[in-house]
Amino acid sequence: MESETNKEIDEQKEQAAKELMEKLKVQLFSSNASVRRRAAFNLSWMQEDGLEILRSTFIGDFPETAKNAAAYGLRKMQGRMKNKALDVFKEGLREKNTLTGEISRNALVLLGYKIPKEYLPDKKPDRKFRINSIPGKNPPRRTINSR
Numbered sequence: 001m002e003s004e005t006n007k008e009i010d011e012q013k014e015q016a017a018k019e020l021m022e023k024l025k026v027q028l029f030s031s032n033a034s035v036r037r038r039a040a041f042n043l044s045w046m047q048e049d050g051l052e053i054l055r056s057t058f059i060g061d062f063p064e065t066a067k068n069a070a071a072y073g074l075r076k077m078q079g080r081m082k083n084k085a086l087d088v089f090k091e092g093l094r095e096k097n098t099l100t101g102e103i104s105r106n107a108l109v110l111l112g113y114k115i116p117k118e119y120l121p122d123k124k125p126d127r128k129f130r131i132n133s134i135p136g137k138n139p140p141r142r143t144i145n146s147r
Helices: 002-027 033-044 047-059 064-075 081-093 098-110
Strands: none
Touching (some): 002 033, 047 064, 064 081, 064 098, 081 098
């Protein structure tokens, strides 16, 4: 009898967890930045399930705001999930999507990691401006033509 009630309680908990995950996944795409960040933070506490949602949002073809929120959640991962979150950022460096690479670089820098040179953005050569003429100390005098 007790095992049946335990199974029912477990099923209810599992269903509630699934509903919460769906709710947080929807909030990750909210137009309100505070809601997005809070959802990403809550997902960071949900171990593998939260990591998978944040990873798919970060690597997938989603808007910049959702990717930034997912990066925030990945940065807030704790314990054994921290290394898995770092692996997601390293995977993001290799992505073809330049936005994902840029967010990955910024996240790794915020976490205090050095970025390998091969993943740094190409710097455009500095343009050197040539000064053709240097005006004197006193500006030229204007003359008034009188007729």
